[in-house]
Amino acid sequence: MPNIDFTQKLQNLMQQVGISSFKALSRAAGVSERQLLRLRQGKLEQMRVDVLLKLSPVLQMPLSELITTFSSVELFQEKTAPTQELLQEIIDLRKEYDRSQLQLEQQREILLQELQQSSLQLLESLLLQWPTAAQKAQENPQLAAVKIVPLVQKPLEKLLQAWGVEAIAPVGAELPYDPQLHQLIEGAAQPGETVKVRYIGYFQGEKLLYRAKVSPV
Structure with a gap:
Protein backbone atom coordinates (compact mmCIF):
# COMPACT_ATOMS: atom_id res chain seq x y z
CA MET A 1 0.00 0.00 0.00
CA GLN A 101 -10.89 10.69 37.96
CA LEU A 102 -13.67 9.73 40.36
CA GLN A 103 -11.20 7.97 42.66
CA LEU A 104 -8.85 10.97 42.59
CA GLU A 105 -11.73 13.30 43.46
CA GLN A 106 -12.78 11.05 46.33
CA GLN A 107 -9.19 10.83 47.59
CA ARG A 108 -8.84 14.60 47.35
CA GLU A 109 -12.01 15.04 49.40
CA ILE A 110 -10.79 12.56 52.03
CA LEU A 111 -7.38 14.28 52.27
CA LEU A 112 -9.07 17.67 52.60
CA GLN A 113 -11.28 16.38 55.40
CA GLU A 114 -8.28 14.82 57.17
CA LEU A 115 -6.36 18.10 56.88
CA GLN A 116 -9.29 20.03 58.31
CA GLN A 117 -9.75 17.59 61.16
CA SER A 118 -6.07 17.61 62.13
CA SER A 119 -6.01 21.42 61.93
CA LEU A 120 -9.16 21.70 64.04
CA GLN A 121 -7.57 19.47 66.66
CA LEU A 122 -4.52 21.73 66.77
CA LEU A 123 -6.80 24.76 67.06
CA GLU A 124 -9.11 23.17 69.64
CA SER A 125 -8.11 25.35 72.59
CA LEU A 126 -8.33 28.50 70.47
CA LEU A 127 -11.74 27.52 69.07
CA LEU A 128 -13.19 26.81 72.49
CA GLN A 129 -11.51 29.47 74.61
CA TRP A 130 -11.14 32.44 72.27
CA PRO A 131 -14.83 33.41 71.82
CA THR A 132 -15.28 33.56 75.59
CA ALA A 133 -12.07 35.56 76.07
CA ALA A 134 -13.09 37.93 73.27
CA GLN A 135 -16.52 38.42 74.84
CA LYS A 136 -14.93 39.28 78.19
CA ALA A 137 -12.59 41.76 76.53
CA GLN A 138 -15.41 43.47 74.67
CA GLU A 139 -17.45 43.77 77.85
CA ASN A 140 -14.56 45.57 79.50
CA PRO A 141 -12.97 48.12 77.11
CA GLN A 142 -10.41 48.95 79.80
CA LEU A 143 -8.64 45.67 79.09
CA ALA A 144 -5.67 46.07 76.76
CA ALA A 145 -6.66 42.77 75.10
CA VAL A 146 -9.69 44.38 73.48
CA LYS A 147 -7.41 45.96 70.89
CA ILE A 148 -6.26 42.61 69.50
CA VAL A 149 -9.71 41.01 69.36
CA PRO A 150 -10.45 42.09 65.73
CA LEU A 151 -6.98 40.97 64.64
CA VAL A 152 -7.73 37.37 65.63
CA GLN A 153 -11.52 37.23 65.42
CA LYS A 154 -11.97 38.09 61.73
CA PRO A 155 -9.35 35.67 60.31
CA LEU A 156 -10.67 32.91 62.57
CA GLU A 157 -14.23 33.51 61.41
CA LYS A 158 -13.15 33.43 57.75
CA LEU A 159 -11.22 30.18 58.27
CA LEU A 160 -14.18 28.48 59.96
CA GLN A 161 -16.56 29.72 57.27
CA ALA A 162 -14.32 28.36 54.51
CA TRP A 163 -14.27 24.96 56.22
CA GLY A 164 -18.02 24.90 56.83
CA VAL A 165 -17.61 25.09 60.62
CA GLU A 166 -20.49 26.81 62.44
CA ALA A 167 -20.98 27.71 66.08
CA ILE A 168 -23.88 26.07 67.93
CA ALA A 169 -24.67 29.43 69.57
CA PRO A 170 -22.72 32.56 70.53
CA VAL A 171 -21.26 33.14 73.98
CA GLY A 172 -23.92 34.47 76.32
CA ALA A 173 -26.86 33.04 74.36
CA GLU A 174 -29.70 31.62 76.45
CA LEU A 175 -31.42 28.59 75.00
CA PRO A 176 -33.18 25.31 75.93
CA TYR A 177 -30.82 22.70 77.35
CA ASP A 178 -30.09 19.83 74.95
CA PRO A 179 -27.64 17.25 76.37
CA GLN A 180 -26.78 16.16 72.82
CA LEU A 181 -25.45 19.64 72.02
CA HIS A 182 -24.62 21.09 75.43
CA GLN A 183 -22.25 20.15 78.25
CA LEU A 184 -23.01 21.44 81.74
CA ILE A 185 -19.98 22.92 83.45
CA GLU A 186 -21.81 23.65 86.69
CA GLY A 187 -25.15 23.02 88.35
CA ALA A 188 -27.88 20.79 86.92
CA ALA A 189 -30.54 21.19 84.26
CA GLN A 190 -33.24 19.10 82.65
CA PRO A 191 -33.69 18.97 78.87
CA GLY A 192 -35.63 22.03 77.76
CA GLU A 193 -34.67 24.20 80.73
CA THR A 194 -32.94 27.47 79.93
CA VAL A 195 -29.15 27.48 80.03
CA LYS A 196 -26.53 30.06 79.11
CA VAL A 197 -23.62 29.42 76.73
CA ARG A 198 -20.26 29.94 78.41
CA TYR A 199 -18.03 28.35 75.76
CA ILE A 200 -18.97 27.89 72.11
CA GLY A 201 -19.50 24.47 70.55
CA TYR A 202 -19.20 23.71 66.84
CA PHE A 203 -20.74 21.81 63.93
CA GLN A 204 -19.04 20.97 60.65
CA GLY A 205 -21.90 20.31 58.30
CA GLU A 206 -24.04 17.79 60.16
CA LYS A 207 -21.14 16.53 62.28
CA LEU A 208 -20.88 17.70 65.88
CA LEU A 209 -17.28 18.68 66.61
CA TYR A 210 -17.60 20.04 70.16
CA ARG A 211 -20.55 20.47 72.49
CA ALA A 212 -21.20 23.98 73.80
CA LYS A 213 -20.37 24.37 77.48
CA VAL A 214 -23.31 25.84 79.38
CA SER A 215 -24.57 26.64 82.86
CA PRO A 216 -28.11 26.96 84.24
CA VAL A 217 -29.72 30.40 84.21
Whole structure:
Protein backbone atom coordinates (compact mmCIF):
# COMPACT_ATOMS: atom_id res chain seq x y z
CA MET A 1 0.00 0.00 0.00
CA PRO A 2 1.54 3.39 -1.00
CA ASN A 3 2.53 5.88 1.65
CA ILE A 4 -0.29 8.24 2.58
CA ASP A 5 0.31 11.87 3.55
CA PHE A 6 -2.24 13.36 5.93
CA THR A 7 -0.19 16.51 6.58
CA GLN A 8 -2.60 18.80 4.76
CA LYS A 9 -5.59 17.34 6.58
CA LEU A 10 -3.92 17.91 9.90
CA GLN A 11 -2.93 21.46 8.98
CA ASN A 12 -6.51 22.23 7.96
CA LEU A 13 -7.80 21.01 11.31
CA MET A 14 -5.11 22.98 13.15
CA GLN A 15 -6.08 26.13 11.26
CA GLN A 16 -9.71 25.67 12.29
CA VAL A 17 -8.76 25.66 16.00
CA GLY A 18 -6.15 28.40 15.71
CA ILE A 19 -2.97 26.31 16.03
CA SER A 20 -0.22 27.60 13.75
CA SER A 21 2.46 24.90 13.87
CA PHE A 22 3.09 21.25 14.67
CA LYS A 23 5.27 22.37 17.57
CA ALA A 24 2.36 24.39 18.97
CA LEU A 25 0.04 21.39 18.57
CA SER A 26 2.61 19.21 20.32
CA ARG A 27 2.69 21.56 23.29
CA ALA A 28 -1.08 22.06 23.41
CA ALA A 29 -1.84 18.33 23.38
CA GLY A 30 1.14 17.22 25.43
CA VAL A 31 2.33 14.73 22.78
CA SER A 32 5.64 14.46 20.96
CA GLU A 33 6.18 15.74 17.41
CA ARG A 34 7.21 12.19 16.54
CA GLN A 35 3.67 11.03 17.31
CA LEU A 36 2.31 13.82 15.12
CA LEU A 37 4.58 12.64 12.31
CA ARG A 38 3.05 9.17 12.55
CA LEU A 39 -0.39 10.72 12.26
CA ARG A 40 0.68 12.69 9.19
CA GLN A 41 2.14 9.54 7.61
CA GLY A 42 -1.08 7.55 8.03
CA LYS A 43 0.38 5.35 10.77
CA LEU A 44 -2.46 5.86 13.20
CA GLU A 45 -2.60 2.17 14.05
CA GLN A 46 0.96 2.48 15.44
CA MET A 47 -0.01 5.27 17.83
CA ARG A 48 -0.87 4.78 21.48
CA VAL A 49 -4.48 5.23 22.47
CA ASP A 50 -3.62 7.84 25.11
CA VAL A 51 -2.05 10.01 22.39
CA LEU A 52 -5.29 9.95 20.41
CA LEU A 53 -7.22 10.82 23.58
CA LYS A 54 -5.03 13.90 24.05
CA LEU A 55 -5.28 15.03 20.43
CA SER A 56 -9.06 14.62 20.19
CA PRO A 57 -10.12 17.56 22.43
CA VAL A 58 -7.34 19.85 21.15
CA LEU A 59 -8.43 19.33 17.53
CA GLN A 60 -12.07 19.50 18.69
CA MET A 61 -12.84 16.21 17.00
CA PRO A 62 -14.49 13.07 18.45
CA LEU A 63 -12.21 10.06 18.71
CA SER A 64 -14.18 8.05 16.19
CA GLU A 65 -13.98 10.88 13.65
CA LEU A 66 -10.27 11.34 14.33
CA ILE A 67 -9.64 7.67 13.57
CA THR A 68 -11.76 7.80 10.42
CA THR A 69 -10.10 10.99 9.17
CA PHE A 70 -6.54 9.74 9.56
CA SER A 71 -7.08 6.14 8.40
CA SER A 72 -7.04 5.03 4.76
CA VAL A 73 -9.94 3.21 3.09
CA GLU A 74 -7.68 0.22 2.64
CA LEU A 75 -6.94 0.17 6.36
CA PHE A 76 -10.62 -0.08 7.20
CA GLN A 77 -11.29 -2.63 4.50
CA GLU A 78 -8.33 -4.87 5.22
CA LYS A 79 -8.07 -4.42 8.98
CA THR A 80 -11.64 -4.20 10.22
CA ALA A 81 -11.03 -6.40 13.23
CA PRO A 82 -7.99 -4.48 14.54
CA THR A 83 -9.85 -1.20 14.06
CA GLN A 84 -12.81 -2.49 16.08
CA GLU A 85 -10.40 -3.64 18.73
CA LEU A 86 -8.86 -0.17 18.79
CA LEU A 87 -12.26 1.44 19.21
CA GLN A 88 -13.11 -0.96 22.03
CA GLU A 89 -9.75 -0.23 23.66
CA ILE A 90 -10.54 3.48 23.49
CA ILE A 91 -13.95 2.91 25.10
CA ASP A 92 -12.39 0.80 27.85
CA LEU A 93 -9.64 3.34 28.41
CA ARG A 94 -12.21 6.16 28.66
CA LYS A 95 -14.15 4.18 31.28
CA GLU A 96 -10.95 3.54 33.21
CA TYR A 97 -10.04 7.22 32.94
CA ASP A 98 -13.44 8.24 34.31
CA ARG A 99 -13.08 5.76 37.18
CA SER A 100 -9.61 7.11 37.96
CA GLN A 101 -10.89 10.69 37.96
CA LEU A 102 -13.67 9.73 40.36
CA GLN A 103 -11.20 7.97 42.66
CA LEU A 104 -8.85 10.97 42.59
CA GLU A 105 -11.73 13.30 43.46
CA GLN A 106 -12.78 11.05 46.33
CA GLN A 107 -9.19 10.83 47.59
CA ARG A 108 -8.84 14.60 47.35
CA GLU A 109 -12.01 15.04 49.40
CA ILE A 110 -10.79 12.56 52.03
CA LEU A 111 -7.38 14.28 52.27
CA LEU A 112 -9.07 17.67 52.60
CA GLN A 113 -11.28 16.38 55.40
CA GLU A 114 -8.28 14.82 57.17
CA LEU A 115 -6.36 18.10 56.88
CA GLN A 116 -9.29 20.03 58.31
CA GLN A 117 -9.75 17.59 61.16
CA SER A 118 -6.07 17.61 62.13
CA SER A 119 -6.01 21.42 61.93
CA LEU A 120 -9.16 21.70 64.04
CA GLN A 121 -7.57 19.47 66.66
CA LEU A 122 -4.52 21.73 66.77
CA LEU A 123 -6.80 24.76 67.06
CA GLU A 124 -9.11 23.17 69.64
CA SER A 125 -8.11 25.35 72.59
CA LEU A 126 -8.33 28.50 70.47
CA LEU A 127 -11.74 27.52 69.07
CA LEU A 128 -13.19 26.81 72.49
CA GLN A 129 -11.51 29.47 74.61
CA TRP A 130 -11.14 32.44 72.27
CA PRO A 131 -14.83 33.41 71.82
CA THR A 132 -15.28 33.56 75.59
CA ALA A 133 -12.07 35.56 76.07
CA ALA A 134 -13.09 37.93 73.27
CA GLN A 135 -16.52 38.42 74.84
CA LYS A 136 -14.93 39.28 78.19
CA ALA A 137 -12.59 41.76 76.53
CA GLN A 138 -15.41 43.47 74.67
CA GLU A 139 -17.45 43.77 77.85
CA ASN A 140 -14.56 45.57 79.50
CA PRO A 141 -12.97 48.12 77.11
CA GLN A 142 -10.41 48.95 79.80
CA LEU A 143 -8.64 45.67 79.09
CA ALA A 144 -5.67 46.07 76.76
CA ALA A 145 -6.66 42.77 75.10
CA VAL A 146 -9.69 44.38 73.48
CA LYS A 147 -7.41 45.96 70.89
CA ILE A 148 -6.26 42.61 69.50
CA VAL A 149 -9.71 41.01 69.36
CA PRO A 150 -10.45 42.09 65.73
CA LEU A 151 -6.98 40.97 64.64
CA VAL A 152 -7.73 37.37 65.63
CA GLN A 153 -11.52 37.23 65.42
CA LYS A 154 -11.97 38.09 61.73
CA PRO A 155 -9.35 35.67 60.31
CA LEU A 156 -10.67 32.91 62.57
CA GLU A 157 -14.23 33.51 61.41
CA LYS A 158 -13.15 33.43 57.75
CA LEU A 159 -11.22 30.18 58.27
CA LEU A 160 -14.18 28.48 59.96
CA GLN A 161 -16.56 29.72 57.27
CA ALA A 162 -14.32 28.36 54.51
CA TRP A 163 -14.27 24.96 56.22
CA GLY A 164 -18.02 24.90 56.83
CA VAL A 165 -17.61 25.09 60.62
CA GLU A 166 -20.49 26.81 62.44
CA ALA A 167 -20.98 27.71 66.08
CA ILE A 168 -23.88 26.07 67.93
CA ALA A 169 -24.67 29.43 69.57
CA PRO A 170 -22.72 32.56 70.53
CA VAL A 171 -21.26 33.14 73.98
CA GLY A 172 -23.92 34.47 76.32
CA ALA A 173 -26.86 33.04 74.36
CA GLU A 174 -29.70 31.62 76.45
CA LEU A 175 -31.42 28.59 75.00
CA PRO A 176 -33.18 25.31 75.93
CA TYR A 177 -30.82 22.70 77.35
CA ASP A 178 -30.09 19.83 74.95
CA PRO A 179 -27.64 17.25 76.37
CA GLN A 180 -26.78 16.16 72.82
CA LEU A 181 -25.45 19.64 72.02
CA HIS A 182 -24.62 21.09 75.43
CA GLN A 183 -22.25 20.15 78.25
CA LEU A 184 -23.01 21.44 81.74
CA ILE A 185 -19.98 22.92 83.45
CA GLU A 186 -21.81 23.65 86.69
CA GLY A 187 -25.15 23.02 88.35
CA ALA A 188 -27.88 20.79 86.92
CA ALA A 189 -30.54 21.19 84.26
CA GLN A 190 -33.24 19.10 82.65
CA PRO A 191 -33.69 18.97 78.87
CA GLY A 192 -35.63 22.03 77.76
CA GLU A 193 -34.67 24.20 80.73
CA THR A 194 -32.94 27.47 79.93
CA VAL A 195 -29.15 27.48 80.03
CA LYS A 196 -26.53 30.06 79.11
CA VAL A 197 -23.62 29.42 76.73
CA ARG A 198 -20.26 29.94 78.41
CA TYR A 199 -18.03 28.35 75.76
CA ILE A 200 -18.97 27.89 72.11
CA GLY A 201 -19.50 24.47 70.55
CA TYR A 202 -19.20 23.71 66.84
CA PHE A 203 -20.74 21.81 63.93
CA GLN A 204 -19.04 20.97 60.65
CA GLY A 205 -21.90 20.31 58.30
CA GLU A 206 -24.04 17.79 60.16
CA LYS A 207 -21.14 16.53 62.28
CA LEU A 208 -20.88 17.70 65.88
CA LEU A 209 -17.28 18.68 66.61
CA TYR A 210 -17.60 20.04 70.16
CA ARG A 211 -20.55 20.47 72.49
CA ALA A 212 -21.20 23.98 73.80
CA LYS A 213 -20.37 24.37 77.48
CA VAL A 214 -23.31 25.84 79.38
CA SER A 215 -24.57 26.64 82.86
CA PRO A 216 -28.11 26.96 84.24
CA VAL A 217 -29.72 30.40 84.21
